[in-house]
Amino acid sequence: MFEWLGITPQALVAQLLVGLINGSFYAILSLGLAVIFGLLNVINFTHGAQYMMGAFLAWIGLTQLGGWVGKPDWEVNYWVALVAAPLIVGAIGILIERFMLKRLYHLDHLYGLLLTFGLALVIEGMFRHWYGISGESYSAPEALQGGIRLEGLGLFLPKYRLWVIVASLTVCLGTWFVIERTKLGNYLRAGTENPKLLQALGVNVPLMITLAYGFGVALAAFAGVLAAPVFQVNPVMGSNLIIVVFAVVVIGGMGSILGSIVTGVGLGLLEGLTKVFYPEASSVVIFVIMAIVLLLRPAGLFGKER
Amino acid sequence: MATPALEIRDLHAWYGESHVLHGMALEVAHGEVVTLLGRNGAGRTSTLRAVLGLTGRRAGSVKVNGVETTGMPPHAIARLGIGYCPEERGIFASLTCEQNLMLPPVVAEGGMAIEEIYAMFPQIAERRASPGGRLSGGEQQMLAIARILRTGAKLLLLDEITEGLAPVIVQRLGQVVTALRERGFTIVLVEQNFRFAAPLADRHYVVERGQVVKVVRKDELAANTEVLNEYLGV
Numbered sequence: 001m002f003e004w005l006g007i008t009p010q011a012l013v014a015q016l017l018v019g020l021i022n023g024s025f026y027a028i029l030s031l032g033l034a035v036i037f038g039l040l041n042v043i044n045f046t047h048g049a050q051y052m053m054g055a056f057l058a059w060i061g062l063t064q065l066g067g068w069v070g071k072p073d074w075e076v077n078y079w080v081a082l083v084a085a086p087l088i089v090g091a092i093g094i095l096i097e098r099f100m101l102k103r104l105y106h107l108d109h110l111y112g113l114l115l116t117f118g119l120a121l122v123i124e125g126m127f128r129h130w131y132g133i134s135g136e137s138y139s140a141p142e143a144l145q146g147g148i149r150l151e152g153l154g155l156f157l158p159k160y161r162l163w164v165i166v167a168s169l170t171v172c173l174g175t176w177f178v179i180e181r182t183k184l185g186n187y188l189r190a191g192t193e194n195p196k197l198l199q200a201l202g203v204n205v206p207l208m209i210t211l212a213y214g215f216g217v218a219l220a221a222f223a224g225v226l227a228a229p230v231f232q233v234n235p236v237m238g239s240n241l242i243i244v245v246f247a248v249v250v251i252g253g254m255g256s257i258l259g260s261i262v263t264g265v266g267l268g269l270l271e272g273l274t275k276v277f278y279p280e281a282s283s284v285v286i287f288v289i290m291a292i293v294l295l296l297r298p299a300g301l302f303g304k305e306r
Numbered sequence: 307m308a309t310p311a312l313e314i315r316d317l318h319a320w321y322g323e324s325h326v327l328h329g330m331a332l333e334v335a336h337g338e339v340v341t342l343l344g345r346n347g348a349g350r351t352s353t354l355r356a357v358l359g360l361t362g363r364r365a366g367s368v369k370v371n372g373v374e375t376t377g378m379p380p381h382a383i384a385r386l387g388i389g390y391c392p393e394e395r396g397i398f399a400s401l402t403c404e405q406n407l408m409l410p411p412v413v414a415e416g417g418m419a420i421e422e423i424y425a426m427f428p429q430i431a432e433r434r435a436s437p438g439g440r441l442s443g444g445e446q447q448m449l450a451i452a453r454i455l456r457t458g459a460k461l462l463l464l465d466e467i468t469e470g471l472a473p474v475i476v477q478r479l480g481q482v483v484t485a486l487r488e489r490g491f492t493i494v495l496v497e498q499n500f501r502f503a504a505p506l507a508d509r510h511y512v513v514e515r516g517q518v519v520k521v522v523r524k525d526e527l528a529a530n531t532e533v534l535n536e537y538l539g540v
Contacts, residue, residue, distance in 0.1 A: 200360055201410040202385050203410075
């Protein structure tokens with residue numbers, strides 16, 4: 001239909017698929033940021049580093065750990081990593097919240113931002129020191145290798161990429177469901193609105209805040225494991241992605257759960273479309289939209305004015 | 307003598323640098339209704355907040371059912387059996403009326419059943435699916451009281467529940483407080499509206515500059531009208 005522009009349907013669908021995959025990562029990362037921002041009022045700049053840690057833990061489990069324990073054949077496979085890496089990174093996040101972030105809540109929000117930014121630099125620096133920046137490759141698990149050929153469209157759909165979309169959207173919608181439809185979610189929304197009062201009504205809000213940070217961070221690590229077979233595993237993979245994710249969060253509205261999912265996927269698709277129609281703009285289109293949204297609706301598309 | 311439901315001794319509290327309570331002291335027995343009267347800024351709201359550990363630093367002693375609470379976090383104090391209805395009502399706008407009602411965790415057995423609460427507040431039952439932010443002032447006030455009756459808390463701290471409401475709703479709230487008293491709740495009312503509070507309470511504490519300056523029992527009210535008027539500036 002766009003032949004007159006020199007665009008084939010194959011290119012269009014292929015780019016939309018790439019866009020959908022990127023959008024899935026944006027969604028899951030901005031969702032974690034939204035959960036954290038909602039309860040802690042902290043913009044978690046460590047998010048990218050935690051995503052990178054997820055990917056690295058998966059890679060370490062698969063290729064390094066066996067050697068460390070003296071059994072070179074032994075490995076932690078992808079499926080175990082998909083559960084274990086978020087748990088480990090989430091637990092580290094809980095320690096960060098308990099021993100560092102917690103001390104800053106009575107100060108201006110800027111201090112939380114500075115702390116998490118500093119931590120991101122430290123974590124990335126450590127991984128750079130240990131593994132260099134050349135990047136490691138991680139192969140998709142056997143069950144998800146190969147792909148499906150769509151003869152009609154002349155397209156090849158890699159199975160792993162479809163899995164990424166399904167897995168991240170499932171996790172996003174599951175999180176949304178818990179927050180919007182369950183008792184625990186009621187606590188979370190009430191805590192976002194007025195944490196002091198919720199605590200005066202008998203809810204252990206400090207514990208909730210710790211767990212919310214752990215959960216948000218675990219989402220980042222989950223995205224990291226998902227990303228390991230798609231992108232190169234390297235210490236700066238998070239800082240490259242996280243800048244776009246912050247733009248997504250600003251567009252969707254800080255702290256909005258549904259907003260972060262919808263905007264994440266939507267902007268990924270839009271980026272894909274831009275690659276088809278005007279490739280030169282594809283790396284800036286999200287930031288242009290961010291500027292426009294900031295001008296017209298400073299609280300974001302789904303955000304509430306505070 | 308039985309352990310009082312609430313016993314405050316020499317309580318000092320601060321918001322940052324400002325020292326708001328200067329040796330507050332009061333004692334409420336189980337099943338009593340008392341009021342804290344006084345001008346705006348006298349320290350009545352701060353007293354309720356300090357009981358729950360919501361002020362900044364606090365010093366002195368606050369015992370709930372005989373348990374010393376200084377040093378405990380607010381949620382642990384609330385779980386000793388306190389139901390708190392804040393001055394700003396504190397209805398969560400992102401939750402529905404019913405979600406607000408069901409929000410506070412149960413802290414003890416013997417809370418009111420949901421049917422009883424709906425019978426006491428029929429408006430709340432009607433609006434159960436409405437978002438908290440859409441309720442009228444009177445409905446929000448009813449809901450803020452209703453939600454702490456479910457939890458089994460026996461000591462209610464009610465802050466300015468009549469503020470800004472129409473006379474007919476104020477009258478209804480008077481009936482509610484009377485009904486709660488008959489059910490054996492212990493109630494501390496912070497009230498500006500003396501005519502509302504006078505017939506409800508066993509005892510009135512007049513608060514000024516963060517301490518109690520006068521205690522008036524119900525049977526002494528008539529003899530003290532002038533003194534009270536002077537303190538309250540009405």
